[in-house]
Amino acid sequence: MGQTVGKGKKKIIVGIAFNSKKLTYNRKKRFSKRWIKSRMKIFMKYTRRSLQRQTNQGFDALIEYEDRSRKHIKKQLRKYKKLPRNIRFIPKSMYQRSIKKRLKGYRYLYLVRLDSDDLYRRSYIQQLRNHRRRKGVKAIINQNGYMYDSKKKRIAPMYAKSPAFYTLIYKAKRYLRGKRYKLRGGHPAVIRLRHDKLRLRNYVHIIHSGNTTSKFRSKRNKIIDKRRVVKDRRRVRSILSSFM
Template sequence: MGKRKKKIIVGIAFNSKKLKYNRKKRFSKRWIKNRMKIFMGYTRKSLAKQTNQGFEALIEYADRSRKKIKKQLGKYKKLPQNIKFIPKSMYKKSIRKRLKGYQYLYLVRLDSDDLYRRSFIQQLKNHRPGKGVKAIINQHGYMYDSKNHRIAPMYAKSPPFYTLIYKAKDYIKGKRYRLRGGHPAVIRLRHNKLRRRNFVHIIHSGNTTSKFRSKRNKIINKRLVVKGRYRVRRILSSFM
């Protein structure tokens, strides 16, 4: 039997990355409890509602918070088999292990408090990259203010909603694309763009770096803001 074509893995950093605003807080019981509530209420639903479940989501957490993570997970309904929390020390090995028998890795980036359209995995399954394409970028989505229940169309030139494409054998050998400066650098890779409004970037009290306003890398169309729980929920239903 020949190799299967592509392995789709959604990589989510839960509290494994040190950011300016959460260096120490990300290990606390309170932070983990609040972020787990957001993940379960939003991101997990987005993953579970994907029309094509032919993917695996690996949620990476800091090893030192293992007990707190397990305790919080125990408060919720058991995760589907294709959604797993993985300690940082095992994360890369877990990806390499899953690539056996595949030609390509589609490594999807998603934050633990955001959403993809329910058809997104199917879009990746259907995707036929051009020669030398290393990334798939989603420039169109929504920004959702969960505190004030308002949502608006959003555009970003190189947002954190992208998929990196590797030959499986190259990834296993250690090949990684250099993204100097983080996700704004993805646009400099040879890429394809998906035209649909594919993501929802969620603002909540815990992500203090995000505001419901335009800035250099994201433009919010405030003329098309939708308010009201029912109307907002109708839009979100396409994502979770």
């Protein structure tokens, strides 16, 4: 084991891209009233609940949106109960400034990646609080989780070698000076960083009508154990209760 870092010197920030990333399936739709309304409903139903029910609330969640959609975002937010102070929608132009502002007085940044329609286990922030960073470790990877089909109400264990559920670790001073890890090829590149793995099934990847790139089947970097699909509604709710 290398040198370790105490629990009190880290700032945990959950970074969520709401409509600020230009993806092949949402290149234009992500600015429309209809898309924003639909994704906000999903965020409030799933991801917000996962964040608010974290057993440790010692984190900030910053949900990044494109500046040009500010009017639609604000309109949709007014339809829901006010967000707690540690969960904030931030325009893209202010996103990095918002992170940097929160780093004052901290030695390390734990930057948690999460999509606006997925979940982390309710103990995930606590797991990060408990994490003892070995010298040189730049990422924490969650390979084990679940895939939940919200249309058919079924859930199954899921494994990914280098999934979209990870936390990047930066020295705060270096992050403030512009240090960023280069993830060529996206999420699958995280495994190439020196990393730790958390063994629990720490995430739920949700399938819904709006994420057409995901299906309830195995593919590259995503293996679904179909032999263990749970269809009983009570058992499904029981599993989800650990996440939201």
